[in-house]
Amino acid sequence: MFDAAAAGEILEGRPAAASTARTLVLNRPGVLNSLNSTMVTALRSRLLAYEAATPPGVGVVFLRGAGRAYCAGGDLRALYAAGAEGGGGGGDPAARLAAAEAFFRAEYELNYVLATLGGGVMAVALLDGIVMGGGVGVSVHAPFRVATERVVLAMPEAVIGLHPDVGASFLLGRLPGRTGEWMAATGARLTGAQAVAVGLATHLVPSGRLADLVARLEAVSPTRRAAVEEELAVFAEATAPGQGGADADAQRRAAFPHADAMDEAFGAATMEETLAAGSPFSVKVGVASVRAGRAQSLHSCLVREHAMSVRCAAGVDVWEGIRAALVDKDRSPRWAVERLADVADADVAAFMRPLTAKDGVAPLELEPRGVDKYMDHPGGGTAGRSRL
Template identity: 40%
Template structure:
């Protein structure tokens, strides 16, 4: 493998350490070795006085990161019962917590597609920059999974029920709505990102931002806040769907259709995870919950089936089990929040989150 083939490129230019996710043909989807490489590099740069700022970028023109390598998750479930995926998530969630508490400015260029695991390595950063090309989403319910990488923590903090809407429908949003939901901090036109990167090599990020930040294109969510907040405040997914269908608004009908196409189990587990996240406290506690949920998904039928339908066979007709919301019981949901069969993830809160020793 040549340096240019490395899935994570690292370089230090002036005061800036740059991490580039480098799998453009796979939309920079994260693998376990990539997570480890990022974590190792952050550890090294934390103690390097020459590195004052870390910048995360994605190779290629399509986006920062489309998420985790879900094809690998599918193959792992089929071949090994999901043990490799559980190990990957353990390190990935530790990395998400590490980024959130990194002691140096961590600047994420959230340009283009930013989904799933891509949100995890960017939206916990110090300075989160979106562009006119940003398409941000947590689309997990459509593949029989649940928002993870701290996504339930972030979305639970969004205004009103916007986070619930995004988590359940998986709908992508642009720069304006990402800013509105608290998933990003600043808008910078995509064409100015190279100049911003150059400026960061010589000056601190907060000294240069004002020269590059602009006004984001208008979002679309605020115009729909009335029906979103009313429908998604319901206590059950069934009631959310009923309220959407009864609103008479075309956009609400589309949201209902998205829910009815998603995994019924994933929808109910996602709603429970979101509702419970604020009471858990810090990000680390939410990541611990997400690890329990993610590990439980490995032994449930919908994750492998959803990936098969969306990515492997691409027939777009997943056969969910249970097939309807009415068939998903409270016990079915509770099972996802039970401790995993293996060692649970326990993170200590601190500048460099570590697993709590046993």
């Protein structure tokens, strides 16, 4: 339907026949559809326009990526180069902080809009290929996430000195067992079947049937979520817990033979003896964030993650991690703290605190969207959320 070489980093399509379905394509295949500010702004604008249309004109919105990836995450090399003369090499620290903060703010606003879409708009993320970092944020918050056998899904932020963001502390905190801590600490890569087993994806559909699935939903133009679910079930080889599947922990144990070892290692109060990857500080912060997210709403998680990302951008590990992984590619980052045992719990807690005037950056403010089940409720958590 789309030419990957077509102009524009976000392509919008609709069926030739009258239909309420639309398709939004992430169109930077040469960089695995890595997100930049232009793409984030365009996606948010289109989704809000669909939601606000009077009378409603859009039902199903397919989200997909051009080429062999859905989305490999944010365009971190561009942030690394911010402020550098000619756009190459490491940038000016103040310019990089400003560019990173602006990107994170816009990205989290998009994540929140995707998670709270109303007006009859139903996003269906078609996950086929690489889905990492920011790509998780622009897909897993959708009500329907269709994964194929070609999916490689991960939150590898600790490897570059960041932390699982884009609402990941909310998402990973609700996975069965200690799967979320394990993903945050190790950057573990999940298959499509594993993503379905823990609920990060809702349906497993063979890649060869995606075109037929899209054509069917375009033709039917369902206006109710139950009707979308019925159509997806026809194509699905497996469904996530809560989508007609088996018990959540039973599905996880079938997909992860090492589930008991995972739970034992990542259920410990301290992380010093566990297997981890990346910046020791980021590993500890990431695990603490996932644990905090279990008792918080998506709204609160995004606000907290924004504060944490600002502090990452104001530090050194993330820029050193990007340099080692994506710029010089020597795979030899020099972390500010070299051992997990040297990361103090007090420093982790301070890193996760809300932004204040002393930080010089305004906190993230997310506009309440109607009867918002993703805002905090008495007792914590999120009333009414059933997808994860």
